[in-house]
Structures are given as structure tokens and as C-alpha cells.
Amino acid sequence: MSEPPARRRLGPALLAVGWLVLLLPPFYLSAFWLQTGLFAMAAVIAAIGLNLLVGTAGQLSLGHAFFLAVGAYGYTWLAGSPAADEGLSGLRLPPAVAFVAAVLLTGVAGALFSPVSGRLRAMYLGVATLALVFVGQHILLNATSVTGGFNGRSVPPLTVFGFVFGDTDDGLTVFDVPFGGLERLWYLGLLLVAVASLLARNLLRGRPGRALGALRDSETAAAVMGVHPARYRAAAFTVSSMYAGAAGALLALVFQRIVPDYFSLGLSMSFLAMVVIGGLGSVGGAAAGAVFVTVLPQLLGHFADRIPLVVAPGSTGTGLDASDAADFLYGAALVLTLVFAPDGLAGLLRRLRLPRPRLRAATPQTSAVGEPAVGDTLKEQTL
Numbered sequence: 001m002s003e004p005p006a007r008r009r010l011g012p013a014l015l016a017v018g019w020l021v022l023l024l025p026p027f028y029l030s031a032f033w034l035q036t037g038l039f040a041m042a043a044v045i046a047a048i049g050l051n052l053l054v055g056t057a058g059q060l061s062l063g064h065a066f067f068l069a070v071g072a073y074g075y076t077w078l079a080g081s082p083a084a085d086e087g088l089s090g091l092r093l094p095p096a097v098a099f100v101a102a103v104l105l106t107g108v109a110g111a112l113f114s115p116v117s118g119r120l121r122a123m124y125l126g127v128a129t130l131a132l133v134f135v136g137q138h139i140l141l142n143a144t145s146v147t148g149g150f151n152g153r154s155v156p157p158l159t160v161f162g163f164v165f166g167d168t169d170d171g172l173t174v175f176d177v178p179f180g181g182l183e184r185l186w187y188l189g190l191l192l193v194a195v196a197s198l199l200a201r202n203l204l205r206g207r208p209g210r211a212l213g214a215l216r217d218s219e220t221a222a223a224v225m226g227v228h229p230a231r232y233r234a235a236a237f238t239v240s241s242m243y244a245g246a247a248g249a250l251l252a253l254v255f256q257r258i259v260p261d262y263f264s265l266g267l268s269m270s271f272l273a274m275v276v277i278g279g280l281g282s283v284g285g286a287a288a289g290a291v292f293v294t295v296l297p298q299l300l301g302h303f304a305d306r307i308p309l310v311v312a313p314g315s316t317g318t319g320l321d322a323s324d325a326a327d328f329l330y331g332a333a334l335v336l337t338l339v340f341a342p343d344g345l346a347g348l349l350r351r352l353r354l355p356r357p358r359l360r361a362a363t364p365q366t367s368a369v370g371e372p373a374v375g376d377t378l379k380e381q382t383l
Helices: 005-021 031-056 064-079 095-112 122-142 181-205 207-217 219-224 229-255 265-278 283-302 322-340 344-353 374-382
Strands: 158-160 163-165
Touching (some): 031 064, 031 207, 031 265, 064 122, 095 158, 095 229, 163 181, 181 229, 181 283, 207 229, 219 229, 265 322, 265 344, 283 344
Antiparallel strands (some): 158 163
């Protein structure tokens, strides 16, 4: 049964209202909440990319943290200036050019891995991508001229046509609200999330999305329809890597200083939890799962003194650390999702808003003599 016209119009209207509401936080929220929101935006971008690979193409990746690191350090190195006293190198590219180049560089890294990603499936690919995280950590710690090693390096602010997305003393105020780095980055993050969502939706609705879905369901059937399995898997892995690169570059701008510990195996596992909790194959579900997994530790840490059995970081009290409590909670959410809602939050919402079919009284068919047919009479008696 198709949705009523009023319900079809309600969806875009609510979406537009939601985006308008997201324009307001810089005017009302503190720096803590703005930073938390920016972390969530970066996670949304990366989760959408991973969902294209896991949910649509049916490929497992445990190395997403590696590609976030390539995007973050790629932007920092491309836009950074050499510092001889610290042993750091940099290309001094315009920051806007460096941001785009970092995303492309991450795509190149994904394409270099594509011969492997195009031929391996499921758990085998997951194990292969797991190696990327350990190789990445080794590179980040030892390529000190590019990454700064264990201590990391500072991230140059993004500048577009002279406008600085960072802390500066230009005195910019909007409606009497001073706009610093976080306020400016908020709108950059919203723009990146909108572009990432739009591109992903168009890809899923187009021929590539249908081909990847067919490949996920049956490789043999997809090959019969003209889909080249290795080529499409490699392309999905490359596109997913570019999403991760954009998220990594945004994270670097928010952190202002990046260190290798940010891009560990735990980050990859968190992203996998995001797409499973949100719903495989759903752009909106990936976004919802990313917000849940990212914001939960921040909320627990901020309100630790008001939550039973949870202690604030650095506290000597008895209880769970906020980060450990968050791990337990979204781990429990992951298990509950797999047991009771295998299609995630997106599937649960889809079922809740699906209209119930209405029973209609059968119209009896008449026989040649104008009396109800025997079959219809039996149906009515049964009812």
C-alpha cells in the first residue's frame, strides 16, 4: 500500500525543519556541546561512507581508522609549514586546496588497496583491513617528519577565500554572538554532512547502488546481469575511503592537534557499531548510529556526577569511568539491535511508520444467472 500524499509531504517538511534547527546551536550552546556536535558530524560522514561498503556492498572493513588518519594527517601535512626546529615538513598548500587534496589522497590509498578489496569478501576482507590499522600506527609513529611521531603535530586552520574557520581575532559577531573557531566549523561540518548525505543517496538510487545491492545479495546473479564483482567492490572501497578522508580532515580541524592514538583499532570498531546500530544500507540510519555512539561518551562524562555508578574522568570515587560505561552501553545497544532489530534503528522506524493494511469486505462475484458464485459464498460463511 502506498503512503498517503500528506505523509509523503510530511517527510521533506520535517527534514527541512531539522536542518533549520541545526543552524541554531552556535547561538545558544557552549563550546563543549559545539565540539561534541562536530565530533558527531565527522562520525556521520565516516559512517555513511562505511555503510556504503558494509551495508550496500556487503563488504566488511575493520580498517576505517587508517583512512581517517590519512585524511587528517594528509590535510595537516599538505597545508602545514615546515618547522626545522621540530623536524617537521609541509607543502604550504592553500588550506582549501589541501582539504580537497587530502580527500583525494585518501581515495588513492583506498584504490591502492582495491586489488585486495576487490577479491576478498566478508570476514577475509575484515582481517585484511585489520592489518591496515597496525601498519598505519607504525607509520604514524615513525614518519616523524610528516606526522610528528608520538607527540603529533598542530593542524593549520582552514581558510576559504580569506575566511578563517578557526580561532582568530577578526572580531566576527553574528547577532551579538562572537563567532570563534567552533562556531565557524559548525557550519562547515553541516555543509560537509549535507554533501556527503546527498551524494550517498544519489549513489544508492542510481545504477551503482543497484549493482552493489545485487552483488551483496548474489554474486552469481549480479555477474549474469553484467556487474563486474571485483571492479564494483574496489570502487565501493575507494569511495568509502574518501568519505573517511573527509571525516578525518574535519576531525583534525576540530582537534587542532592530532596524535596517532586518536586513530586506533577502537575507532574502527566504533564505526562498525555505528552502522550496525543505525541500520545497514540506510544513510539516515548510519547518521543516527554515529550520533548515538559519538555523543553517548560525552554525555556520560559531562553528567558523570549525576549518574549512579559512573565517575568522572580522574575521580577517585568507586564506579565505572565514563568512557567504560559508554562502551558497555553501546555494546549492550549493539547486542539488543542484533537480537530484536536486525535492520537497526532505520528499520525499526520504518516498521513503526508503515501503515497497517485495512481489511476490505470482498465484493461477491455473480454467476451467469446473477447469483453469488459458490466460492464467494463459502468465503462469506467462513468470515
